[in-house]
Structure formats: C-alpha cells, structure tokens
Amino acid sequence: MFAEEMWSYMDEEVRAAYGRPYFNDVVASRMLINRSGxxxxxxxxxxxxxxxxxxxxxxxxxxxxxxxxxxxxxxxxxxxxxxxxxxxxxxxxxx
Structure with missing residues (x-):
C-alpha cells in the first residue's frame, strides 16, 4: 500500500512527532475524499x-x-x- 511506503520513507523524527494514529487518520480522510467525488x-x-x-x-x-x-x-x-x-x-x- 502507498501509505505504508510513505510511512517507511519518513524521517524517524517526523514519525515520532506525529505518530502512527495521526498518520492513519490523515490517510483515511484522504481516501474518503478520493471516493467522495x-x-x-x-x-x-x-x-x-x-x-x-x-x-x-x-x-x-x-x-x-x-x-x-x-x-x-x-x-x-x-x-x-x-x-x-x-x-x-x-x-x-x-x-
């Protein structure tokens, strides 16, 4: 999945600052927007x-x-x- 690839390329500092739950929420909201057209x-x-x-x-x-x-x-x-x-x-x- 593209989100997993994005997460793996992020700096550790960015991952620690935002956290996985926030990242997952942002990905889910973007997917909802993509399907709502x-x-x-x-x-x-x-x-x-x-x-x-x-x-x-x-x-x-x-x-x-x-x-x-x-x-x-x-x-x-x-x-x-x-x-x-x-x-x-x-x-x-x-x-």
Whole structure:
C-alpha cells in the first residue's frame, strides 16, 4: 500500500512527532475524499465545452454539485469557526 511506503520513507523524527494514529487518520480522510467525488462528469465537460465555443465565455466556471457548492459557500462567506465545526468536527463524528 502507498501509505505504508510513505510511512517507511519518513524521517524517524517526523514519525515520532506525529505518530502512527495521526498518520492513519490523515490517510483515511484522504481516501474518503478520493471516493467522495462526483461520478457524473457531465457538468465538467459541459463547462469545458461552453468555455471553448462561447464568444464571451465566463471568467470562471465552477461545475460542482450542491454539496460542494454549500461547502465552498460556507468556507468563503462564514467565519472560519463555522466551517471548522460543521465540515471538520461534525462530519468527522458522522464517520
């Protein structure tokens, strides 16, 4: 597994500072993020095609589902502690 290889290449000082449980938690959270993407890429390909064929394309395209839109909106427009609570603490408790 790639995580085992990463762990083996780390300096002993880094391993001691963070510990194996923290490393495992980070790896698990990254794996969850990797599996949580949108399976349907239609919105991405539609945005790409629109950007290529329009005479005056938008400055920025943000093809995303409602869940990611809400997460980005909260991160940009609410205090940091609100985002931290809901999307770090609360979501981690849900598993």
């Amino acid at each position: 949108e399976a349907n890429l239609t919105s991405v390909t539609d945005a790409l095609a629109d950007a290529l064929v329009q005479k005056y394309p938008q400055e920025r395209y943000q093809p995303m589902g409602l869940d990611l839109f809400i997460r980005v909106f909260v991160a940009q427009h609410f205090p940091e502690w609100v985002y931290d609570y809901f999307f770090i603490e609360f979501m981690n408790k849900l598993g």
